[in-house]
Each structure stands twice: as C-alpha cells, then as structure tokens.
Amino acid sequence: MNPVSAPDELERRLSTLPISLRVSAGDTRAIASLQALRVTAIRPRAHPPQRLAAGLAIAAIAIVAANFAVAYYAPTYGQALAAAPILGGIAQPLLQVTGITQANAVALNGSATSNGHTVQLVAGYADGLRTVILLEIDGRGLTGKPKLFGSHPGDFSIAAGDATLADQFGHVYSQRGGPGPTVLEFEPLVWPASKVGARLTLHITGLQKYWLLGPPPPTTDTALSGDWTLHATMIAAAMHDLALPAPVRTSDGVFSVTLLRFTGSELVIHWTVTGPINDQMDRAQYGSGAPGWNPSLEQLSRRFFGLALFDSSGTPAATTTGSGGEWNPGIFRGETTVMITHPGRYRMQLAEGLTAPADQRSITVP
C-alpha cells in the first residue's frame, strides 16, 4: 500500500499562499463595492402599458406643476443647454479614444475645490449606451499630450469607485471606469431623465496621485480624499436602428448582421456566424488533444470572427470598447461598437477572411 506522500516544497507554498495573501487598497475597495451590490433589487423593466400609464400620469402632473419645477426637472423644456459645445482645448487623441466630437458633446461648467484641489467639469456626452464626463483636476487632464499625463507630480486621476453620479430623480449611475484618467464613463441615462434631460450631480470622494501609480509599487499612499460636488445638465442623444444588410453566405458559414443601432456617435453592431466554421473552431479547440486557446484557434478567430467597418476613404472605423462575442453550439454571437465620426456610406466586412467584392456589404449612417 502506498503511504500518503508529503507535499513537496512548491505544493506546500501554494497551499499556504491564501493565508498570507494581501489585496491592494484599490482592489479591496472594488471588492467592497461588489459585495454591496444588490442584484436582486434590480427590477425588470415595466411592460409598455405600464410605462405608458406611468408616462401619462407624470405628464399630467407636469402640466399642473409650476414652470420653475418643470424647467428644473426637464432641462429640455427649460432649454438649459443653450451653451455651445467647446472642445477646442481638449487633446485630439483623447477625443478620438472617447468617441466624442464637437457635434455631439456639450460644454459643462462648474467646479469644486476640496483639500486644496479643484475639479472642473469641461464637457459631457450622453446616449443610450453611456454617459461620459470629461473633467480637469487643477487645470490638468485633458490638454497636452495624453501619453505624458501621469509622468509629472500633480497629475491626479479619479479611480473607479471614487465618483458617483445621480440624476434629479435620484437614480444613481454606476461608473464603468473610463478611457482616460480624467474621463469618467457611467451607464446610460435611464427614464425619465433619458427623456426629459438629466440634471446630474457628480460626487467625488477621492483623487488618485496618478504619477505614483504603476510599477514600481508606490511606497506612499496614492489616494487623496476630499469632497467635490459638481452639477451638470445633459440630454441623451436619440438612438435609432438602421436597415440590416443581407447576410454573406460562403462555404465556411453564414455571416449575418442582426442589429445596427446608431446612437449619434456610435454604431452598435450585433452579428452572428453559423455553419461549418463553428465546427472547425470546435475541432481546433478540442481535436488536437491540447484543448484551449492555441495558434490555429487564434488564426481561425482572426479570419472569421471579426467584423470591421470602413468609411468611403477606406479608413476603418475605430471601436470604442473593443468587440467581443461568445460561442454557443453551432453559432457565434458577436457584438462590436464602432465610433462614427461623420455620416455617409460605410463598407462592412463581416470577417477578415471575407475579402471578395461580392462579400462586402454597405450601410448608410445618417
């Protein structure tokens, strides 16, 4: 009988690792916020008749309400957005990454000072996919070369979890991080603020010393606490669905677009791939005896599971948050969101391997 073997040194060290693990302060905060999440409190959307009834009731109340109240709670009514967008001072690479243009952003005013540092709102943008706020901290964060931001003392950023955004109806929007250290992205405005305009309150409880972040690990505390409260008014850009192009059928599979939703700055594309190519993916993953991601899987994935959009000059439209999707038996469902910087006709290539002219599709973005 084989006696119970003693673990070797590595097994022993691995087994004791959980006991001595320390989680960084930022991660601890993120975990705490996750543990506070109340998933079960999220209610499904009301059915259309209920929403209609609720809308009618609110409309009736709005009619008898005083004008100042309407103007406050419905910024579109009060035409509070008379200010022209001003994005001239913001670094162009930052605007490209953010997907915000002169045409779709709104200039914001308002600043707050706490703990010796001033946070100033500069611009914002809202649509059915996201709410974006661009701000400066002590006059820095949006101008100059973005690559250099963070290399000088005094370059502050705002970490996820340090900012909360609420509308005039009390709805609190979750922060999704953001494409830049001083660009905050939140979930999209919800009804009724999405319809009547949102008077938003941004509350910031801490700044991060951005120049101290990253390797080597900072030896001093990188957080700076404070209390900054700022107000902004924004109206969500309307979304509408565009006509779908015809599927592309090849011997490898059928490539179809199932949704084209335009927000005013972004185009959301849902697409599917069905047919033999999915079996090839399965074989590549499981057939070689080495399951998992491997070069042939990578090659197939690149060749058949990546949609791209090109404008009339042949320039690819940039994705905002990358693209993704998931395989289910026999079908791949993909989702890509691209930035649209100008209206016009775009060529859609449903996969990198679909290069034949007959396999190209065109769409018109208004």
Added chain:
Amino acid sequence: MVTSEHVEPSSDQRQLDNARDFEAAYRDVSRSAYLLARQIGRRPDEARDIVQEAALRAWRYRTSRTGDFRPWFLTIVYRLCRRPILDWVPLPAGWDRPITGGVDSAMDPDLVRALQSLPTRQRAAVWLRYCEDLAISDVARIMRVRESAAKQLLFRGREALRRRLQITPTEEYR
C-alpha cells in the same frame, strides 16, 4: 375548469429563487470572482464590471444552475473574462499600465511574482486550484476544459513555478 400541470421545483431551486440566499451566495463568491478576473489579467475597473455583469447573468439564469453556486458563478466570470477582445484603438502608452494581479504576500512574495509570470490559463488554473481550493473537476468546469486538460495545465503551471523558484521536485512529483 382548466387545470395546468405544475411541476414543483426542487428544494435546491427554491433555495436559489430566494433572493436573500442568492445574495448571500453572491457575497461569498464575489471576492473570489473579482480576484479571478484580476488574475486573468483584467484591470480593476474591468474586473469589477465583469463581476457585476456575471452577477446579473447569474440572477437572471439562476434556475438553470447545476451544481454548487461557487464554481457555477466562477464559470460565468471566467467565460466573461475570456471573451475575445480586439483592441483596435491603441490607448496612449501612459494609460496602458502593466497589469498586476492586485495581490501580494508578505510571507512569499517570490511565489506571487512567479505566479504572475505564468501564462494566463496556467495562472488561472493554479489560482483556482490552490488559492480558491477548488477540486480539479471544478477547475475544469470553470475553464471549460476536460479534467485531463485541467491537470495538464496545473502540471505545466507547477513545473514553470518550480523552474522560476528553482525548486527541485521530489521524486514522486516528477
């Protein structure tokens, strides 16, 4: 009189349907889920988004759960983490900070560093097996591979760690 056939849900499913139980189970696993996402290489904001999305999906599809909540939830998280992402817009270099696992160990910092040097899938397998104390069958389920493949990943991960830490395996572990 119209009657409809009604199938009584199992006691396990009734338990899951209970919001309080779901939230308690979610709270228990949320830390593990977040750290798993970080180990797979996701940034803190991405890891938080992934766990939130996983929580919503888990709540929505809670009746389809099979097996224990913990590996089931980690499966969702792992799957969301491994979605192919094509970053066609390169961020400015200053914003693309190197990813670290967000963990350290006062007792064994070398092991943590060695762990972070492993390829993602090996790191995930070792993390799940040793730091989350999951059975190999659960590791395989979470990573959507066969058990033999999970064992292979663990073997390779351990070998790489030994090389990095210059540990000579005992005969029975060769």
